[in-house]
Amino acid sequence: MVGTSTQPALSWVPDCEAHAHTPQCSNVYTHMVDYFWQQPPNIWPPQALARCICWSAILACEIMDKSKLDDLKDDNAADEHPELRDRVDEIMQERDTEGFEALRRLTRYRLPTFQAYGNAAARYSKTFRSFSSPYIGNQHRVLLSTIDRYIQQAFAEQSQQVLTLSAALVQASCTGKSRATREVANERFSVSFCLREEDDKQLTYPPADTLLRNFLLAPKTKEAARSRLAAFVVATLDKSLAELKKHAPPSPSAWQDHLAAGATTTSRGEGQTALVKGIISRAKALERDRSWLDISTKGAASCKKLLAFLRELGMSSSSSHRAEFIIVLDEAHTLAAHKFGNGIETETESILGSLQRVLRLYTDAKSPIFFLFLSTNSKLEEIVAPLRKLPSLRKDLSYTLFPIITETIGFDLLSHKEMNKAIQARPTLETIVSxxxxxxxxxxxxxxxxxxxxxxxxxxxRFKDVFQLVVDKMKAPDQRTATALEPGPGLDIVQIAHLAWASQRLLLSMADEPIGRGLSRTLAESYMRVILTIPVDRERVVTTAPSEPLLVEVCAQLQARHGTRDAILLEILFQRHLIAKGERGAAVTIYLHIRAHDKVNRKRYDEIYDKRNNTPNSFVLQPSFIFHRPVRLLDWVRALVVDSVWQLIRKAIPIGGADTDAVTFETAFADAWICTSHFAQAADEEVIKRDNLWNYFFRGVGLQCQPGQEAIDTVCPVLFVKPEAPFSKDDFGALYVQTKNRAYAKKIGVISPSVAKSRYDL
Known part of the structure; x- marks a missing residue:
């Protein structure tokens, strides 16, 4: 948005060293700029094309952030960055070669992937900074109390034998698993190791403990893996104790500060690095000429020493009714991906399985030291394997496993505050897309x-970076990655991507059959579908597509970009029994509703965005809310029905109204707006009452009523307001929809206006 800024002016003083250009640094654009600089001034005016070429040349260096190219791609984008626009224009007009290179020496325009300690560019990363921002919510305390309850359950008299003092925290990407465990570590002594695979395509946080990951994945046989994992557990206890004695932190948070000191986006802290190196060195010494059982016998003594020292610090209780020390393995599915088998054995064991085998020996000792495995579940089935699938336990099923933890994440932590702030400030329609x-x-x-x-x-x-992150998470795989991915059940990998986009908007539930369960798991693994719960038997994963405007917008734009045809997709899904049948009429109703909503917003997109460089009917992703945006009710109805029906509707008058003074539908609803970029399930009748509908308009969601309703199937909030005028809660009504979902009509009474007690009801 263009306007008077109260922010400090940008500094053009270089804040990092000049880059020694390599053959990978493109000079094509530089040659173009040199050519134009040799021309008379009138050939090189500060216009959009010239500015974009110059800016492209500046960013052509391999260390520059290419995503910044959009900042000056056209006049609209340049208006969002007036100081940068003026600076580039000045460089062009003055043929300022030094100024050209000076822009390349500004941290804010470089990739945040430099070598680590104290590097300003790395600390500028939004991911790094957001991880260290104030924590919101109490999810970490829910997680900690769950772990403590598991310890109490394991140590209770006459309780069923627990297999290991460990559990998995499994949830979709960007739900705050790593951050929650960091907050737990501020209240309880912990160590955490990130075992993430190498990925040059995206910058993630926390960075991986690469040395430890490679060390744990190195064994080539089952016995070697067990020996290494046994040595790793003992070494972790021993070296943690040694570091604690050395630094004697007064609190768990002080211990975490020590481990994290000097950490950046691309590297761990100095204390963490020293701890990992010490663990590896100690583990190598332990595993020499010893079996994994011999190594594990040392673990009990190591546990006692560590717990005794924590009691000296006053940070451990003698009652053992809680977890006194927690060891976290982030991205634990990395260990599940490596499996071994010996000779004629048909069963295999993953490295994660080897670790769980080792940890069984610690259960009988009843030492309150707990292992927590975190996963974004690319190997979900390995992480949550049912007890019956564990080879060594088939003859003795008296053991139990702790339930998978899925619920300790926060959603909508700021929404209530922001909605109330917005409604008190008398919002306008543009507030919805803020x-x-x-x-x-x-x-x-x-x-x-x-x-x-x-x-x-x-x-x-600011929005563009967040938008691009979600695009990277949700986009369909390209040819280079397609061969590395396994097709989901019943669909190929590209169809699964289209299903992920549609399910985020159309309220689709996967079928409760093996093929549907597998598909649900695939969507959770790769497309941010949130895990609601994993039953104790671990036989299935219950997932849902949460109501998130940003995720909905990205899915809608990807659908537009790839030409997704939801009607055909729904037909395939129903025919192959991949999604729950339920009320098929409800699915069609939602599809038609959103299709009309998208048509209106797509028309606006075509009118606003310059498409001179694109083929007709193409769509280019835009970091803005294109589809999550209010539309006029009249435009929506017109897009919903054929023109002949629209002509009848627009002239319709209320039943029983006099022809002489009745207001037509078109006149009555001239200033009516709806905002339904996606649908969610209504829990009960209270949420469809008029007093509650305004917040669903803010969210851009329509509501699907529970099955079995005779009068109402879907509900959408309707706002009555002039395009640029402010509105309040009193300006809302409701659109109630009945779906005739039968081959033969069933007599159903009309919807009573009293259901919502509003003066604005359709």
Whole structure:
């Protein structure tokens, strides 16, 4: 948005060293600039094309952030970055070669992937900064109390034998698993190791403990893996004790500060690095000429020594009714991906399985030291394997496993505050598409990333980084990655991507059959579908597509970009029994509703965005809310029905109204708006009451009523307001929809206006 800025002016003084250009640094654009600089001034005016070429040349260096190219791609984008626009224009007009290179020496335009300690560019990363921002919610305490309850259950008299003092925390991407465990570590002594695989395509946080991951994955046989994992457990206890004695931190948070000191986006802290190196060295010494059983016998003594020292610090109780020390393995599915078999054996064991085998020996000792495995579940089935599938336990099923933890995440932590702030400030229609409001819904990560952007950046630029993150998470695989992915049940990998986009908007539930369960698991693994619960038997994973405007917008734009045909997709899904049948009429109703909503917003997109460089009917992803946006009710109805029906509807008058003074439908609803970019399930009749509908308009969601309702199937909030005028809660009504979902009509009474007690009801 263009306007008077209260932010400090950008500094053009270089804040990092000049880059020694390599053959990988493209010079094509530089040659173009040199050519134009040799021309008369009137050939090189400060216009959009010239500015874009110059800016492209500046960013052509391999260390520059290419995503910044959009900042000056056209006049609209340049208006969002007026100081940068003026600076580039000045460089062009003055043929300022030094100024050209000086822009390449600004941290804010470089990739945040430099070598680590104290590097300003790395610390500028939004991911890094958001991870260290104030924590919101109490999910970490829910997680900690769950772990303590598991310890109490394991140590209770006459309780069923627990297999290991460990559990898995499994949840979709960007739900705050790593951050929650960090907050747990501030209240209870812990060590955490990230075993994430190498990925050059995206910058993630926390960074991986690469040395430890490679060390744990090195064994080539089952016995070697067990020996290494046994040595790793003992070494972790021993070296943690040694480091604690050395630094004697007064609290768990002080211990974490020591481990994290000097950490950046791309590297662990100095204390963490020293701890990992010490663990590896100690483990190598332990595993020499010893079996894994011999190594594990040392573990009990190591546990006692560590717990005794924690009691000396006053940080451990003697009652053992809680977890006194927690060892976290982040991205634990990395260990599940490596399996071994010996000779004629048909059964295999993963490295994670080897670790769980080792940990069984610690259960009988009843030492309150707990292992927590975190996973974004690319190997979900290995992490949550049912007890019956564990080879060594088939003859003795008296053991029990702790339930998988899925619920300790926070959603909508800021939405209530932001909605109330907005309604008190007398919002307008543009408020709905404000990132401050839209990003407050769903995962806290969206708003945290947005809020942690550099204070000098425009709203569009701040939003663009968050938008691109979700695009990277949700986009369909390309040819280079397709061969590395396994097709899901019943669909190929591209169809699964289209299903992920549609399910985020159309309220689709996967069929409760093996093929549907597998598909549900696949969507959770790869497309951010949230895990509601994993039953104790671990036979299935219950997932849902949460109501998140940002995720919905990205899915809608990807559908437009790839030409997704939801009607054909729904037909395939129903025919192959991949989604729950339920009320098929409800699915069709939602599809038609959203299709009409999208048609209106797509028309607006085509009118606003310059498409001179694109083929007809193409769609280019835009870091803004294109489809999550209010539309006029009249435009929506017109897009919903054929023209002949529209002509009848627009002239319709109320039943029983006099022809002489009755107001037509078109006149009555001239200033009516709906905002339903996606649908969610209504829990009960209270949520469809008029007093509650305004917040669903803010969220851009329509409501599907529970099955079996005779009068109402779907409900959408309707706002009555002039396009630029402010509105209040009193300006809302409701659109109630009945779906005739039968081959033969069944007599159903009309919808009573009293259901919502509003003066605005359809």
């Amino acid at each position: 990132p401050d409001l839209a990003l407050s819904f769903g995962r806290p990560a969206w708003r945290a990333l947005y809020d942690q952007a550099h204070e000098s950046e425009s709203e569009r630029s």
